[in-house]
Amino acid sequence: MTDDKRTPHSDARRSGTTRSGASRSGVSRSGTGRTGSSHSSSRSGAGYTGTRTGTSGTRRRRKKKSPFKRFLNRHFTLIMVILLALLALFIFLIVTKMKSGSGEEKPDSGVTKTTQTPTAKPDSPSPTPDPTNAAEPTATPSPEATPTPEPTPTPYVYGMCSSVTLDTEAEPVEGDNWEIDYLMLVNWSHRLKYTGNPENLVRLQDVLTADFYTIENPYTVAESKRNFVIETEEDKYDRGNRVALEHLNEMCTDFNAKTGIGIKVSQTGAYRNYATQARFWNNRDKSLNPPRTVPGNASEHRTGLGFDIWVLDSGENDTTWFRENCYKYGYILRYPSDKKKITGVAYEQWHFRYVGAEAAKEIFDLGYCLEEYIAYKNGEDLANLPTY
Numbered sequence: 001m002t003d004d005k006r007t008p009h010s011d012a013r014r015s016g017t018t019r020s021g022a023s024r025s026g027v028s029r030s031g032t033g034r035t036g037s038s039h040s041s042s043r044s045g046a047g048y049t050g051t052r053t054g055t056s057g058t059r060r061r062r063k064k065k066s067p068f069k070r071f072l073n074r075h076f077t078l079i080m081v082i083l084l085a086l087l088a089l090f091i092f093l094i095v096t097k098m099k100s101g102s103g104e105e106k107p108d109s110g111v112t113k114t115t116q117t118p119t120a121k122p123d124s125p126s127p128t129p130d131p132t133n134a135a136e137p138t139a140t141p142s143p144e145a146t147p148t149p150e151p152t153p154t155p156y157v158y159g160m161c162s163s164v165t166l167d168t169e170a171e172p173v174e175g176d177n178w179e180i181d182y183l184m185l186v187n188w189s190h191r192l193k194y195t196g197n198p199e200n201l202v203r204l205q206d207v208l209t210a211d212f213y214t215i216e217n218p219y220t221v222a223e224s225k226r227n228f229v230i231e232t233e234e235d236k237y238d239r240g241n242r243v244a245l246e247h248l249n250e251m252c253t254d255f256n257a258k259t260g261i262g263i264k265v266s267q268t269g270a271y272r273n274y275a276t277q278a279r280f281w282n283n284r285d286k287s288l289n290p291p292r293t294v295p296g297n298a299s300e301h302r303t304g305l306g307f308d309i310w311v312l313d314s315g316e317n318d319t320t321w322f323r324e325n326c327y328k329y330g331y332i333l334r335y336p337s338d339k340k341k342i343t344g345v346a347y348e349q350w351h352f353r354y355v356g357a358e359a360a361k362e363i364f365d366l367g368y369c370l371e372e373y374i375a376y377k378n379g380e381d382l383a384n385l386p387t388y
């Protein structure tokens with residue numbers, strides 16, 4: 001029904017063309033063919049009639065089958081636009097949903113995660129700076145702990161050093177290059193720990209002017225009746241502390257220049273090794289009290305800081321100039337006549353001890369012996385000093 005009505009319309013449209021005429025006849029034929037027989041018969045008939053009939057038949061079938069296609073043809077652009085719009089909308093929705101979904105998930109998980117992770121991170125870093133802060137205060141007390149060893153040197157006790165012990169019963173042990181302190185106290189109560197040589201020991205001839213030392217013992221020469229044992233091996237005692245010898249040479253040079261009197265520093269009156277000092281102690285004049293010598297580990301001759309000076313051509317070894325001026329060179333008279341009970345040693349006007357210029361001046365001004373000065377510097381009561 002609709003086909004008939006449409007056909008004239010389509011015919012009327014194509015009436016202006018030559019093909020329309022052919023298509024007309026074709027229409028009637030195909031119309032007969034269609035109505036009268038099946039598709040196959042009309043096709044066979046058309047195939048016989050000629051190509052044109054077949055073609056027109058195909059066209060007609062196209063026309064009939066393609067209302068939708070025609071609709072598509074007419075509104076193809078519109079449809080495509082709509083489809084594209086729908087597609088775009090669809091994609092847009094999907095993308096939006098995915099974005100919103102992932103955005104919600106990410107913020108959700110991200111918020112929880114990021115809030116947790118950052119909180120955990122700042123938390124974990126914050127303890128990290130905490131130890132840093134804790135380590136900084138630890139480093140602060142560590143310098144305070146460094147002063148802790150300082151108290152070890154801080155309780156510096158005048159008269160003491162690592163080579164001195166207060167244990168008078170301790171037997172000295174082997175050891176060389178033991179420590180020298182210019183204020184070290186070596187006496188009856190302060191004993192040397194070692195039997196070997198101290199540090200900074202040099203030979204007299206390396207420092208002293210040739211006129212200022214002798215290989216003989218002037219004391220023995222002057223009073224040969226005393227029968228002292230003279231050490232013949234020079235290198236065992238021909239020595240002294242280098243710094244002390246430099247100042248001794250300066251002092252002797254000044255004395256010689258001012259008085260014209262020669263002096264001698266006995267080699268046995270300089271440094272003494274342990275064996276020599278022990279022999280002196282064993283051969284001491286036991287009638288003297290206090291004795292004029294001390295045990296092998298109680299003599300400061302073993303430090304190389306003490307020297308016996310002999311003024312030649314002075315009869316009784318007059319050391320007045322040295323007693324009055326020695327402090328200018330860092331020396332003190334070690335065993336004054338009025339300090340025998342404190343030093344435990346008889347008066348020796350020849351024995352001078354190097355202590356350094358500052359202490360020597362102070363000792364000279366105070367009128368102390370070395371034991372008194374050490375006790376004074378340590379803040380001790382001088383009345384408690386042991387006496388002999």
Ligand SMILES: [Zn+2]
Nearest residue numbers: 269307308351
């Ligand atoms: Zn002496």
